[in-house]
Amino acid sequence: MSCLIALAFVPAACNRSSTETTPAAASTAPSPAAAAVAKAAAYTDQDISDAWIYLLGRLLVLRQQKADLAEGWKWNTMIHRKPGAVDWPNPNLDVAYSEAWVAVDENNCTLVTVPKVTGRYYTVQFLNGWGETVANINERTQAAHPSGEFAVCLQGANVKLPANTTRIDVPVKYMRVLARVELGDNWDEAVALQHKFSMRSTGAPTPPTLPAFPDFDVQHLPGVEAFESAPAVLDSEKDINAGMEGLEAKARAIAEGIRDPAERARVEKVVREKAQADLAKAGALIGHGTTKNGWVRPHAAGTYGDDWLGRTLVNLGGIWANRLDEVIYYKSSMDGDGVQLNGDHVYTLTFPKDALPPTFANYFWSVIAVDPIHARVLPNPKNRFLLNRESGLKYGDDGSLTLYFAAEKPADAPDSNWLPTPKGKDYRLTFRFYGPKGGVADGTYFPPPLVKRS
Known part of the structure; x- marks a missing residue:
């Protein structure tokens, strides 16, 4: 069975057998509470599916946090990446990224230095352990003082802060940070600005202890073992969105129930056969998104409210x-x-003169091609990974813009308008509008x- 599920990012059929259990779990005798949960059927198959998808959203962030810390990252210290040198799905190749994990507490804040940036998009984004954006520092959120010293505080x-520091309060102690600086047509200038962003703690906050959770990748998502660690995972980071208590309760009840071997086998089967299929099906619309012309627009991103399904799909x-x-x-x-x-074909994307991409972006736009499983940009001999306003695009006599996607450049295509795609392989496109308008x-x-076209 194919693992290439359009826009789902969920190769469910590539997971381990539904009969697989860990030796420890198979030999653990059920507690009276576990047996009672199983006997009373306290949760339905749909409850199992919903709780698994919900929990996966947190596990995906923990997985990335574990990988980052294994690289040797130090808390409250910014790492400046070279343009393009990032390792997560759907990277934005229009910007230079800087990254960090931040810890704050009741007695310590993190000080962030933001240089003066003129005529170029930038932001310093803070996300919690569920992938929710809790703050952005930029000229839109801090219009009065878009640069200088900021203190991100619980x-x-x-905490006594240095003079002339702008305080930004956040609802969580631990955060992932992404600073983005638009590359534009002068990468050297952008990189010089990037390196002027910095951070430091006012003291020595205690970093978190990561809970135990199963190893997995996007082609081998966790099964019933996701629930083994559910209580510790949920305790490690409170969901800041209202109304999630029911899902959390289901996950905890399932964690107790699977201590019974028969119930464990049932939950494993439901996860493999239903939950992962539900996730894959939802992926076509990124949860509750809308579609037109073959393009999907997400219902939510960055902040999700009660859209836990969309959050997990975006995290994935x-x-x-x-x-x-x-x-x-x-x-x-x-x-x-x-x-x-598919890279065996030639595709065109034509924008009329009165609806060119810049019409809808205050800052910049771009389109990239990525593989449908890992969402990584596709290697090609030209090392060309996106089309954007800096590509030297050629416009038609009528003012329209046509972009080309093909393994080989079509004879009538301007070279600058062509994005190479992998011959014989499926792929998908991501189109970004930064500073969306209209x-x-x-x-x-x-x-x-x-x-x-062919």
Whole structure:
């Protein structure tokens, strides 16, 4: 069975057998409470599916945190990445990234230095352990003082701060940080600015102890073992969104129930056969998104409210997404006829003169091609990974813009308008509008359909 599920990022059929259990779990005698849970059928198959998908959203962030810390990251210290040198799904290749894990507490804040940036997009984004954006530092959120010294503090913290410091309160103690600086047409200038961003703690906050959780990757998502660690995982980071108590309770009840071997086998079967299928099905619309012209616009990104399904899908297919007022992401794996994009074919994407991409972005736009499983950009001989306003694009005599996607450059395509795609392989596209405006901002606009020429 194919593992390439359009826009789902969920190769469910590539997981381990539904009969697999760990030796420790198989030999553990059920507690009276576990037996009671199993006997009373306290949760339905749908409850198991919902709780597993919900919990996966947190596990995906923990997985990335564990990988980052294994690299030797130090808390409250910013790492400046070279342009393009990031390792997560759907990277934004229009910006230079700087990254950090931040810890604050009742007695310590993190001081962030932001240089003066003129005529270039930038933001310093803070996300919690569920992938929720809790703060952005930029000229839009801090109009009075968009640069200088900022103190990111836990709400209610009593910390004496340096003079002329802008305090920003956050609801959590531990955060992932992404600073983005637009590369534009002068990468050296952008990188010089990037290195002027910095951070330091006012003291020595205690970093978190990561809970135990199963090893997994996107092709081998965890089964019943996801629930073994559910209580510790849920205790390690409170979900800041209201209304999640029911899902948390289900996850904890299942964690207790699977101590009974028969119930463990049942939950494993439901996860493999239903939960992962539910996740894959939801992936087509990124949960509750909308679609037109073969493009999908997410219902939520960066902040999710009660859309826990969308949050898990975004964490799986494009972790660290920012808020929709910062950027809108459209995704497509289909041409205008609803057929999967494949590198054996030539596709065109034509924007009329009165609806060119810059019309809908205050800052910049771009389109990238990624593989449908890991969402990584696709290698090609030209080392060309996106098309954007810096690509030297050629416009038609009528002012329209046509972009080309093909393994080999079409004879009539300007080289600058062509994005190489992998011959014989499926792929998908991600279209970004930074600083969305007009129809992109209000949700009425979708990019034109991709037309298969050959």
